[in-house]
Amino acid sequence: MDVLGNYKSAISARSTDKDILKKAQDGGIITTLFAYALEEGIIDGAIVAGPSNEPWKPEPMVATTKAELLAAAGTRYTISPNLYLIKEATRSYGLDRVGIVGTPCQIQAVRKAQLYPIGMRDVDDKIALALGIYCMENLSYQALEAMVEDHCNQKMESVKKMDIGKGKFTVYTERGAVSQMPLKLIHKYVQPGCHVCLDYVANLADISSGSVGSPDGWSTVFVRSTKGNAVWDGAIKAGCFETKPMDQVKPGLDLVRKLATEKITKNQKNVDARKTVGLKADGTPKGLRNPYESP
Amino acid sequence: MKPAASKPQAKPAVKPTDVIVEKKVEVVQKEEKPVAEKITIGELHLSGCTGCLVTLADNYEGLFKLLDDYADLVYALTLVDVRHVPEMDVCLVEGSCCLDDKLSVEELKEARAKSKVLVAYGACAAYGNITRFCRGGQWNQPGQEAFVPISEVVDVDLYIPSCPPCPQEVRNVAVMAYLLLRGNDEQKNLATAYLTPLMQLAQRGNEACGCDLMYDVINQGLCMGCGTCAGTCPVRAVTMEYGRPNVNRDLCIKCGACYSQCPRSWFNFDVMNNYEGIMDAIKGAMQ
Structure with missing residues (x-):
């Protein structure tokens, strides 16, 4: 598979909903798609990263209204274990059509839950829309705290927006301060599990989206599956998005491909290095577990 | 001692002679097999x-x-x-x-x-x-x-x-x-x-055991906090705390669901x- 996965179309897009754009990280693609899908009855609810009682710490939630979606809009650069709620949504909430948003690894988990529903009773046919977000790596909450409070010298609760782009991690506060740190410095905080990840643009999602490749305030969208294609076409017809062809925007698809290749090449090396990290008594290398080979 | 119950009388298995015996229609339903060999x-x-x-x-x-x-x-x-x-x-x-x-x-x-x-x-x-x-x-x-x-x-x-x-x-x-x-x-x-x-x-x-999540996923540097284990556990023994599973071992029934469903087990x-x-x-x- 290509580093960008299979896709039917790649588009640069931005939501036409002003309320969503105010809250969105970039083009408001995920929030708008879920709002449209809720409105049309394509989904009964969506598992999203909602607010919690700690600043910038997401808590997975099942959103069934646009207001709840808006409360969950925007990126928080830490872990939201959205799969936690998958049976909660399908069984406790009794939703027949569930939307879920996730990082590439979480979308992988969704597909594994559908193809191998070992402990995922009655889930496989209830995933109506799986939306993926591009992800280079993720951070524990404590790591994010260290970056914001130690490196950027801002209080978590005073932050209005966080952003990663152009080689920098940027924090905008409520009172207008802007603090930055170079991305290079955050590498030591990246959770180890991300170093073996071989997916950048959520290859297995129905539709995936992220800022890379499109101008500020816009997102690059990959429409992948038959299901995703139908939803995207419907949303375009309903006027949910402004769009531009990818070959007419800067920096364009080449940058997405470059970053995807970098991530996957680096992490494939990590996966390979795990095979020879140790030493056996006979002098041959001893390896760590490789999830891509066997359990 | 229970009083001996009188045995039910078996009916005589003799067909009355005036009954016309028609040839029995073969109604053994042969199972239709759309597929050659199951x-x-x-x-x-x-x-x-x-x-x-x-x-x-x-x-x-x-x-x-x-x-x-x-x-x-x-x-x-x-x-x-x-x-x-x-x-x-x-x-x-x-x-x-x-x-x-x-x-x-x-x-x-x-x-x-x-x-x-x-x-x-x-x-x-x-x-x-x-x-x-x-x-x-x-x-x-x-x-x-x-x-x-x-x-x-x-x-x-x-x-x-x-x-x-x-x-x-x-x-x-x-x-x-x-x-x-x-x-x-x-x-x-x-x-x-x-x-x-x-x-x-x-x-x-x-x-x-829920411990597999520790031994074979987190300890191996493979966990990325997707929440699958907590979502799949049939007895809700697993919760997610700060992006990692936390197993209540008193609740765990050792069913293996969490580990086999984990996208980083395989x-x-x-x-x-x-x-x-x-x-x-x-x-x-x-x-």
Whole structure:
């Protein structure tokens, strides 16, 4: 598979909903798609990263209204274990059509839950829309705290927006301060599990989206599956998005491909290095577990 | 002494002579087989709660479709009137094996000898599950206390963990087993790729616990906090705290669901990348 996965179309897009754009990280693609899908009855609810009682710490939630979606809009650069709620949504909430948003690894988990529903009773046919977000790596909450409070010298609760782009991690506060740190410095905080990840643009999602490749305030969208294609076409017809062809925007698809290749090449090396990290008594290398080979 | 009840009088089996005996119309319904050759599946019930068997039935009309087109159920408690373990292609074994019950041991060995593929169906057969906690002294067999996963007694080809396993998973395995045994080359390859990780699980061992998330995922530097383990745990023993699973070991029943469902226990790109095609194929097969 290509580093960008299979896709039917790649588009640069931005939501036409002003309320969503105010809250969105970039083009408001995920929030708008879920709002449209809720409105049309394509989904009964969506598992999203909602607010919690700690600043910038997401808590997975099942959103069934646009207001709840808006409360969950925007990126928080830490872990939201959205799969936690998958049976909660399908069984406790009794939703027949569930939307879920996730990082590439979480979308992988969704597909594994559908193809191998070992402990995922009655889930496989209830995933109506799986939306993926591009992800280079993720951070524990404590790591994010260290970056914001130690490196950027801002209080978590005073932050209005966080952003990663152009080689920098940027924090905008409520009172207008802007603090930055170079991305290079955050590498030591990246959770180890991300170093073996071989997916950048959520290859297995129905539709995936992220800022890379499109101008500020816009997102690059990959429409992948038959299901995703139908939803995207419907949303375009309903006027949910402004769009531009990818070959007419800067920096364009080449940058997405470059970053995807970098991530996957680096992490494939990590996966390979795990095979020879140790030493056996006979002098041959001893390896760590490789999830891509066997359990 | 009870008073001896008078025996009911048997009616004479003599036909009155004036009854006209018409030639009996042959009404033996021959089962229509749209598919040339079905596979045969049986379910051997050992020390389990019957939840796994019920799970098979929880496919509802899907079970009928399976039995119509792909598999004959040749042996199963309450569902099939067959007393002795027959020859079969796939044997699903439910429950752990009680070593104090000689019949269980004998039947398990017989099932192994008479089946092509022996499946540990459900957590008790695969990992012992809740029977791992048995210490004997229970009604109504206080003397039975030694329960082991079936792989302690026989070789096992494939695991379907979780308590209970999910109807959709046993359905998928049944369809794949059909493709493996009766399909063309392409279908055989798909089925082999699909079943491989479940066969590898059987090779991995017969101990499971929420601790596997610590030992084989987090300690190995592989966890990325997706929440699958917490979502899949049938007894809600796993919660997510700051992006990592936290296992309440007093609640854990050792069913193996969390680890086998974890995308970082195994993730086979050759199958997963084709998820849309495979899901459509299974859906198509069940229509």
